[in-house]
Amino acid sequence: MPRGAASEVDAAAPDVAVRLEGVTRRFSQGKREITALDAVDLSVRRGTIFGVIGHSGAGKSTLIRTVNALEAPTAGAVLVDGVDMASLGAAALRAARKKTAMVFQQFQLLETVTVLDNVSLPLRLDGVSRSEARRRASESLDFVGLADRAGAYPNQLSGGQKQRVGIARAIVRQPAVLLCDEATSALDPTTTRQIIDLLRRVNREYGTTILVVTHEMDVIRDLCDEVAVMADGRIVEQGTVMDVFVNPATPVAKSFVGTVIPNELPPRVLRAVGGAPLWRLRFLDDEVTTPIVGDLISDFGLRVNILHADMTDIQDRTVGHMIIQVDGDPAQRAAAREHLAQRIVSLEEVTA
Numbered sequence: 384m385p386r387g388a389a390s391e392v393d394a395a396a397p398d399v400a401v402r403l404e405g406v407t408r409r410f411s412q413g414k415r416e417i418t419a420l421d422a423v424d425l426s427v428r429r430g431t432i433f434g435v436i437g438h439s440g441a442g443k444s445t446l447i448r449t450v451n452a453l454e455a456p457t458a459g460a461v462l463v464d465g466v467d468m469a470s471l472g473a474a475a476l477r478a479a480r481k482k483t484a485m486v487f488q489q490f491q492l493l494e495t496v497t498v499l500d501n502v503s504l505p506l507r508l509d510g511v512s513r514s515e516a517r518r519r520a521s522e523s524l525d526f527v528g529l530a531d532r533a534g535a536y537p538n539q540l541s542g543g544q545k546q547r548v549g550i551a552r553a554i555v556r557q558p559a560v561l562l563c564d565e566a567t568s569a570l571d572p573t574t575t576r577q578i579i580d581l582l583r584r585v586n587r588e589y590g591t592t593i594l595v596v597t598h599e600m601d602v603i604r605d606l607c608d609e610v611a612v613m614a615d616g617r618i619v620e621q622g623t624v625m626d627v628f629v630n631p632a633t634p635v636a637k638s639f640v641g642t643v644i645p646n647e648l649p650p651r652v653l654r655a656v657g658g659a660p661l662w663r664l665r666f667l668d669d670e671v672t673t674p675i676v677g678d679l680i681s682d683f684g685l686r687v688n689i690l691h692a693d694m695t696d697i698q699d700r701t702v703g704h705m706i707i708q709v710d711g712d713p714a715q716r717a718a719a720r721e722h723l724a725q726r727i728v729s730l731e732e733v734t735a
């Protein structure tokens with residue numbers, strides 16, 4: 384899209400809540416120039432939960448900060464609800480910023496005021512009366528399950544409760560897009576699970592589009608519909624969460640998937656097995672219960688050694704993964720490969 388036309392609502396893509404078009408952000412630190420974002424293209428469809436994963440320093444926070452216009456791109460355009468943030472004057476920008484709200488890793492609550500007043504604050508800043516702000520804040524607190532802690536101060540709450548307050552404050556203005564920057568990274572696994580469930584409820588019940596950035600692949604698995612993998616300011620891979628988990632293409636995506644689904648044999652094991660070929664098998668849904676190892680033994684007369692096997696639920700589906708060593712007659716092995724190719728999602732030979 385030409386830069387000049389972008390201030391108008393993007394009628395061509397009404398189902399897109401957030402779009403980044405060739406977004407580059409550079410910082411200069413003394414003589415050094417850092418490219419935090421390098422020509423990033425991204426589309427987040429309305430009503431979906433989109434995750435960006437990357438290691439520390441990949442550019443995730445910078446990316447999310449361009450969406451609420453806390454960072455201005457050096458080049459490219461950021462459109463929220465089809466409106467180019469850079470095209471807006473101060474008053475219009477203030478209004479446009481209300482379409483988004485942010486949840487932070489370190490909660491960013493005011494310690495000196497109550498939970499209720501923390502949640503009321505965005506409305507008070509909008510000029511909403513104290514009583515009306517408190518009424519709506521109470522509703523938000525009720526939604527996150529903290530109605531009974533309205534009068535408490537943040538330092539009287541656990542980390543998980545603080546993040547619930549952070550979410551209540553973020554949704555109190557009913558934003559179109561909720562931005563989460565490592566929202567669960569300071570929390571233990573059980574609390575992370577609860578916050579993920581809460582974010583899913585926000586998405587489902589309010590239809591809020593959610594953009595999360597994280598370095599935790601299990602958060603992507605449990606929360607997101609789509610994922611973009613970021614490295615050195617670039618998006619190196621993107622797709623549905625299912626696609627990226629089943630068929631990661633780049634080394635960085637493979638390594639993130641490997642943090643949730645171990646998919647490599649330890650080098651010591653690889654060295655020790657030698658000889659007959661190793662096959663990596665991937666299964667989906669009903670395939671995970673197919674007795675394929677039995678088939679290889681009884682129908683093809685092969686010797687099968689299972690070196691690794693697991694299954695994981697991703698969204699509403701089950702992904703299985705197995706590494707086997709297959710010994711026996713080469714012609715039978717070839718026939719077995721043909722047989723498996725019809726029955727499971729993928730088979731590849733593992734090279735040591």
Ligand SMILES: Nc1ncnc2c1ncn2[C@@H]1O[C@H](COP(=O)(O)OP(=O)(O)O)[C@@H](O)[C@H]1O
Nearest residue numbers: 410412417419438439440441442443444445446
């Ligand atoms: N305000 C800034 N000034 C200078 N460098 C910055 C600034 N913000 C971010 N960076 C640099 O940009 C890169 C990406 O940072 P960031 O977006 O915070 O990554 P992430 O959130 O993925 O860890 C890093 O090299 C970081 O040091």
Ligand SMILES: [Mg+2]
Nearest residue numbers: 443444445565
């Ligand atoms: Mg960050």
